[in-house]
Amino acid sequence: MDLRPGSPQLRDEAELLNAPFRLRVLTPLAAMLLVSLIDYFSGPDAYLASLMSVVPPLAALTLYPLELVLVSSLGMVLLVLLSRYDGLGSVHDLRLYHGTLVAYAALTLAGAVISYLRVVRARQLVAVSTVAEAAQRALLRPPEPQVGGIRIAVRYVSAADSAQIGGDLYAVLETPYGVRAIIGDVRGKGLGAVRTSAVVLGAFREAAYDEAELTGVAMRLESSVSRHVPTDEFTTALLVGFAAPDTAELLHLGHVAPLLIAADGTVRTIDPPDPWVPLGLGALATGKPRPWTVPFGPGEVLLLCTDGVVEARSKTDGAFYPLAERVPPLVADCGTDLETAVARIYADLLRHTGGRLRDDAVLLLLARAEPLGPPQSADRLG
Structure with missing residues (x-):
């Protein structure tokens, strides 16, 4: 017998809330590793450290707000290290670097807000589904x-x-x-x-x-x-x-x-x-x-x-x-x-x-x- 109390999307969100941190952090860590490797093997002449800005949005999809801030901080450290590796000798390069830092910080703040709203919504949906399932089972x-x-x-x-x-x-x-x-x-x-x-x-x-x-x-x-x-x-x-x-x-x-x-x-x-x-x-x-x-x-x-x-x-x-x-x-x-x-x-x-x-x-x-x-x-x- 199968009363199907939850939609696939709702089940996915509920499972994501309860998943271990080591699983939820895999996506942003993989992004940091990939950007680091691409920038390193591209050599000092190519400034690709700005790609690290994808980390906060990806983290917002799977992490809680505090977890996102911690993981994004690690991404910020890598961004700074990669920027030093790339040289950044000219004034134009420094402006790009500083703009990247500001954008990264803004994305981290926005990601934390999005993560908070996502967690609140998921918890509300789980609560609604639980009550509805109880009502459905009482009725049927x-x-x-x-x-x-x-x-x-x-x-x-x-x-x-x-x-x-x-x-x-x-x-x-x-x-x-x-x-x-x-x-x-x-x-x-x-x-x-x-x-x-x-x-x-x-x-x-x-x-x-x-x-x-x-x-x-x-x-x-x-x-x-x-x-x-x-x-x-x-x-x-x-x-x-x-x-x-x-x-x-x-x-x-x-x-x-x-x-x-x-x-x-x-x-x-x-x-x-x-x-x-x-x-x-x-x-x-x-x-x-x-x-x-x-x-x-x-x-x-x-x-x-x-x-x-x-x-x-x-x-x-x-x-x-x-x-x-x-x-x-x-x-x-x-x-x-x-x-x-x-x-x-x-x-x-x-x-x-x-x-x-x-x-x-x-x-x-x-x-x-x-x-x-x-x-x-x-x-x-x-």
Whole structure:
């Protein structure tokens, strides 16, 4: 399971803050060594010591302010030594030398300020990411690899790079009426979408235990969204129930149709016979949402996703990700290892988009657990 709590840039900055000094100082030291060698082998007739001015800007990228001042001071010493080696006999040369010293000192001061701002920003981002990760985990409580008789694998990715929290939602619960799952997609992003996700998930966690039918669960969700969410917001959702041993019950609320992957690798899109409107738009529809059942036995995998997956565009030609076409070879030889299967699908999705998704996305794989073998005797266990 991978909730992806930090963007690559944020992880890099956090790692840089905690990296040992001997690693962070390598870049400015390498620059000092390179400038010294170039100036030395160019001979006294070439004044290249001024190239040492690259040291403070480079140090600002990796060092803390005090570290930068100390390392830049070493660079200043080398600049003076190299300048003496180069001669500097004329008045013009001395003016250039003094100008280089002033510029170097100014770059050191500016570098220290930039380093301070970089460290403050990185610490703020780490703090925001930590809080957002805690909020995300509280909201999307990661399920165990198996809930009741259903095995689970999930990938969640948020398009919000700094906070890593978005409006896609999922949950899998074991209830008195069998295992029940929900996947949904809130219209919009940001804190408003997070609040709506909290309303939907909170209502589902209550209704899934109380309502004997999925229709009752859906109506409870609709009531909560209508009561607590602004009228211009809506949420697409798909409810799944596993009460019977060889079937799955589904209820469609304007969401992406799921895929059923058979044991032989064939894939079928499960289009709803009677689709209903998304949550929050129930006042525009007549009647009640009605679930339908599909065969779902051992060896089969039910793939649920949000539109961030099927609407992910190719970096080359802008085409949508062809999930139903790409799934068979990615899942075919995984057997009961759902975690490997979802990791392959997610990796293929990133290859399609060029390494980054522009929208929140959830991939949720569900399969029946393998039946346990006959119990062993106490003698054999001993």
